[in-house]
Amino acid sequence: MDYRSGSQIREDFLRFFEGKGHRRVHSSSLVPHNDPTLLFTNAGMNQFKDVFRGAERRDYVRAVTSQKCVRAGGKHNDLENVGFTRRHHTFFEMLGNFSFGDYFKRDAIAYAWELLTSKEWFGIDKDRLYVTIFEGDAQVPRDDEAEQFWIETGVPKERIIAMSGKDNFWQMGETGPCGPSSEIFYDLGVAASESGEDRPFPEDDQRYVEIWNLVFMQFDRSVTPEGPVLTPLPKPSIDTGMGLERVACVLQGVLSNYETDLFAELVEASKQLVMASAGASSTMDSISGSPLPASYRVIADHARSATFLIADGVLPSNEGRGYVLRKIIRRAIRHGRQRGALGSFFYAMVFPVVKIMGTAYPELVSATESIKKVLQAEEEQFSRTIELDRESLMIWWSSRSLSNLPKYT
Numbered sequence: 001m002d003y004r005s006g007s008q009i010r011e012d013f014l015r016f017f018e019g020k021g022h023r024r025v026h027s028s029s030l031v032p033h034n035d036p037t038l039l040f041t042n043a044g045m046n047q048f049k050d051v052f053r054g055a056e057r058r059d060y061v062r063a064v065t066s067q068k069c070v071r072a073g074g075k076h077n078d079l080e081n082v083g084f085t086r087r088h089h090t091f092f093e094m095l096g097n098f099s100f101g102d103y104f105k106r107d108a109i110a111y112a113w114e115l116l117t118s119k120e121w122f123g124i125d126k127d128r129l130y131v132t133i134f135e136g137d138a139q140v141p142r143d144d145e146a147e148q149f150w151i152e153t154g155v156p157k158e159r160i161i162a163m164s165g166k167d168n169f170w171q172m173g174e175t176g177p178c179g180p181s182s183e184i185f186y187d188l189g190v191a192a193s194e195s196g197e198d199r200p201f202p203e204d205d206q207r208y209v210e211i212w213n214l215v216f217m218q219f220d221r222s223v224t225p226e227g228p229v230l231t232p233l234p235k236p237s238i239d240t241g242m243g244l245e246r247v248a249c250v251l252q253g254v255l256s257n258y259e260t261d262l263f264a265e266l267v268e269a270s271k272q273l274v275m276a277s278a279g280a281s282s283t284m285d286s287i288s289g290s291p292l293p294a295s296y297r298v299i300a301d302h303a304r305s306a307t308f309l310i311a312d313g314v315l316p317s318n319e320g321r322g323y324v325l326r327k328i329i330r331r332a333i334r335h336g337r338q339r340g341a342l343g344s345f346f347y348a349m350v351f352p353v354v355k356i357m358g359t360a361y362p363e364l365v366s367a368t369e370s371i372k373k374v375l376q377a378e379e380e381q382f383s384r385t386i387e388l389d390r391e392s393l394m395i396w397w398s399s400r401s402l403s404n405l406p407k408y409t
């Protein structure tokens with residue numbers, strides 16, 4: 001496999017599907033303005049929800065996107081894991097191809113396999129790939145059809161594993177379009193395993209990484225007093241999602257998303273900015289070659305989500321979306337302080353974020369200055385809160401006479 005940058009991978013994905021008659025559609029906003037069921041856009045299909053249901057028509061029946069997604073707050077919430085795992089992010093890009101009543105399972109499977117394995121495209125070694133299908137439940141039968149199409153495409157039967165609805169039935173939320181899915185996994189090799197044991201698929205979730213989810217949209221889910229009801233969609237459709245950061249990890253031959261070019265520079269920038277803010281008081285992270293603390297990954301990740309959210313009009317506040325944004329910003333600042341930062345540093349992360357992402361998302365470029373100002377104001381306000389907390393703690397302690405202190409025996 002040739003090295004491909006994150007930007008090239010994004011562009012190759014979009015070009016591949018354009019070549020298959022898909023319309024390139026720009027990512028929708030992270031704020032789903034017409035959807036009260038959703039806090040943030042969390043999947044590529046969100047902007048097409050009504051098209052799947054037949055309630056909205058577009059002048060195309062095939063689309064391809066690179067969608068900005070945030071999974072922090074709401075049904076899909078990854079916030080607390082971020083920085084401590086190889087693959088969790090608050091903000092990520094989802095590459096997706098969509099069919100609105102046009103092609104269905106057979107073509108979706110064939111396209112995915114061609115893009116991943118063809119030498120002209122991603123050229124991934126077939127022996128490192130596994131696929132899953134839905135094993136069925138009381139309402140929806142086992143997906144024998146998908147299994148058959150995978151076999152016809154050339155995947156050996158023993159590499160196709162049936163899984164339960166938890167993994168292989170995708171729904172956007174309590175209500176909305178949904179259907180059985182088929183996921184494609186890549187084997188990073190035993191080096192990626194935490195235990196170091198050589199285990200078969202799917203027993204090791206560090207080693208076998210899900211790179212693409214093909215959803216066969218067939219139902220609209222609603223909730224009635226008698227329980228959930230699945231109503232067939234007017235036309236079976238396709239919704240797929242491939243995490244750009246994950247596939248970059250595979251194509252760049254690294255074990256963690258944070259080591260890809262989409263993140264490496266950001267993680268380094270967060271270290272430099274924190275160290276500059278820490279001044280001479282902190283040399284603890286300056287030894288090159290030592291593994292970087294999770295805090296820098298947290299800051300890198302949160303800088304992306306904060307930048308993109310503010311560009312889409314979210315402002316820090318005490319409720320709703322603004323509250324989640326405030327939590328993200330404050331979590332990043334706290335991590336900087338843990339590494340010794342004394343003053344503001346986080347606002348300056350907007351520049352490396354825009355440098356890496358601005359070509360694909362021009363909305364960031366025009367908003368850079370205003371994003372910086374919002375972050376700077378929030379950072380200053382939070383620093384004052386921390387100072388006030390510290391001062392009141394000091395006053396509280398100095399008002400106690402030593403005789404009132406608890407005795408430890």
Ligand code: SER
Pocket residue numbers: 042043044045096170213214215239240241242
């Ligand atoms: N909607 C599916 C997902 O988010 C596929 O795009 O995984």
